[in-house]
Amino acid sequence: MYGRGDEPADVGGMPHNVAVMIDGLDVRVTRKPIKNMYLRIKPPTGDVVVSAPKRTPDATIVAFVRSRRGWIDGNRTAMRRRAREEAQALGDGGRFDAGGTGDMNGIGELPDGLPGASDAPSAPAIPAIPAWNDALRQRAEAAINAALPALLARWEPIVGKSPTHITLRTMTSRWGSCTPRTGRIRLNLQLGLMDPKFLEYVLVHELTHLWEHGHGEGFRRRMDAYLPDWRRLRRELNRHVVLR
The missing domain is CATH 3.30.2010.10 (Metalloproteases ("zincins"), catalytic domain)
Known part of the structure; x- marks a missing residue:
């Protein structure tokens, strides 16, 4: 794991706001005055963000992300699939249609203590999205x-x-x-x-x-x-x- 801090670190821990690499996954870790740890996957790019209590040990954060890796991969795969569908819809001159997709578990927050989803296969890169014209x-x-x-x-x-x-x-x-x-x-x-x-x-x-x-x-x-x-x-x- 490596990181580059944007703010001074607490004694013995990561900086308050830092980009880290955990098993090949880029993760933004933000330390806040909160009680629980949260994991978010931010659309449309699939950025992974962890919010953790200020004094959470580095090893706890790493273990938390690793334990949710299947959940992360599954939701990022779904996000990429949605990107392809919308790119195709625009290419066909159609409107976006969110109907019928149902709730996609985990797009938003995953608090510490919830089980992750099963591992999902790695997905291809997000395709180019049509630009405005x-x-x-x-x-x-x-x-x-x-x-x-x-x-x-x-x-x-x-x-x-x-x-x-x-x-x-x-x-x-x-x-x-x-x-x-x-x-x-x-x-x-x-x-x-x-x-x-x-x-x-x-x-x-x-x-x-x-x-x-x-x-x-x-x-x-x-x-x-x-x-x-x-x-x-x-x-x-x-x-x-x-x-x-």
Whole structure:
């Protein structure tokens, strides 16, 4: 195992934030003031991230990752498969469709103590994802602009907030953003190429941020009231590959 620290290390341990190699697997380890250790696989690239309590011994972190290797490989394989499916969908001029895939165990968090999945065969490299072009942009923008009036008419009275402005952007790291102080909402243009339920979820999410700046208890309580199925929608959305 090797690592390159970004922050000073605690005495006798890895730095607070470090990239390490464990049995040929690149892992980002972040030490935090938490009680349990968590393992995440971040779409769309399949990056492996471990969050560990500050004083966790290095050997414990290594053993934790090794014990979950089958779970990691299985979910990264599924993520690559999804990337190929979406690349094919775009190549055929179709929309993304997350329907019928079901829940993919482990895309998100795996807390310490949960069993890993059985080992999965190694997968080929993630294929090149089609890049934005004028035709895709125009199609996405037209789809969002056509859907927004009805969505706003439905959700503004429910949420009790209205945006001052909505901007469509090509984003590579998020599906939407909000500036509560100004009331401005930005939506990832790619949502116009996907199942309409994701545009609705992201819009409700950002409208809720006009009340709640973070994702704490207040935000979750509001989202549970507005859109009870929002957590499942978030999981499905975060499995999709972001266009570059």
